[in-house]
Amino acid sequence: MRVKICGLRSRAEVRAAAEAGASYVGLVFFPPSPRNMTIPDARWTLEDVPEGIARVALTVDADDETLDAIVGLERFDLLQLHGAETPERVAQVKSRYGLPVMKALGIAEPRHLGVIDSYAAVADQLLIDARPPRDATLPGGNGLAFDWRLIAGQDWDVPWMLAGGLTPENVGEAIRLTGARQVDVSSGVEERPGKKDLARMAAFVRAAHAAAVADA
Numbered sequence: 778m779r780v781k782i783c784g785l786r787s788r789a790e791v792r793a794a795a796e797a798g799a800s801y802v803g804l805v806f807f808p809p810s811p812r813n814m815t816i817p818d819a820r821w822t823l824e825d826v827p828e829g830i831a832r833v834a835l836t837v838d839a840d841d842e843t844l845d846a847i848v849g850l851e852r853f854d855l856l857q858l859h860g861a862e863t864p865e866r867v868a869q870v871k872s873r874y875g876l877p878v879m880k881a882l883g884i885a886e887p888r889h890l891g892v893i894d895s896y897a898a899v900a901d902q903l904l905i906d907a908r909p910p911r912d913a914t915l916p917g918g919n920g921l922a923f924d925w926r927l928i929a930g931q932d933w934d935v936p937w938m939l940a941g942g943l944t945p946e947n948v949g950e951a952i953r954l955t956g957a958r959q960v961d962v963s964s965g966v967e968e969r970p971g972k973k974d975l976a977r978m979a980a981f982v983r984a985a986h987a988a989a990v991a992d993a
């Protein structure tokens with residue numbers, strides 16, 4: 778079981794996520810978000826991440842200039858594209874930067890599953906998330922879950938991660954229903970938007986690992 782904790786905003790939060798057992802730590806580069814990270818702050822925030830933990834940069838329909846600046850920090854192992862990027866744009870980003878790319882896809886109904894294969898053909902990983910409501914300010918990180926039965930028994934040609942409204946309380950059921958081997962959380966381990974609750978991060982990782990063991 779691999780856990781990603783997203784929307785971290787300080788070195789202390791990154792350290793706590795690593796100590797809790799996260800396999801991925803994510804920073805959000807999206808100015809409207811309460812979790813937004815600036816490029817200069819990201820360099821410092823990720824200065825001493827332990828070996829073996831993947832550092833993820835989350836962007837939303839970012840242009841090349843923004844991605845150049847983020848990748849230029851030489852701090853990231855994986856790019857998470859969380860906007861309306863097309864499969865062609867995913868392929869372009871992957872080839873321009875030579876870093877693995879994870880494409881986030883929001884689902885709410887069976888028809889939203891239809892596009893997943895076209896992204897699986899170009900992305901290194903998929904992040905299967907809740908589709909944001911039409912009036913949402915943020916395309917992700919809304920703490921909303923989708924009906925996990927929609928993807929029960931589904932698998933794709935690349936590794937995928939389950940996200941959307943996960944919490945220490947519900948992640949076990951989500952893993953059992955979907956068979957996810959990787960899970961991602963942000964709001965569900967916060968005291969308030971943009972501020973992580975260190976005890977909840979640890980509880981989340983424990984619950985995810987316990988569900989994976991129970992499933993084995």
Ligand SMILES: O=C(O)c1ccccc1NCC(=O)[C@H](O)[C@H](O)COP(=O)(O)O
Binds near residue numbers: 837940
């Ligand atoms: O977190 C944000 O503010 C954010 C902004 C713009 C796009 C995506 C964003 N977050 C995505 C995530 O943190 C996760 O990858 C995932 O969607 C889980 O979010 P949550 O439902 O809050 O656990």
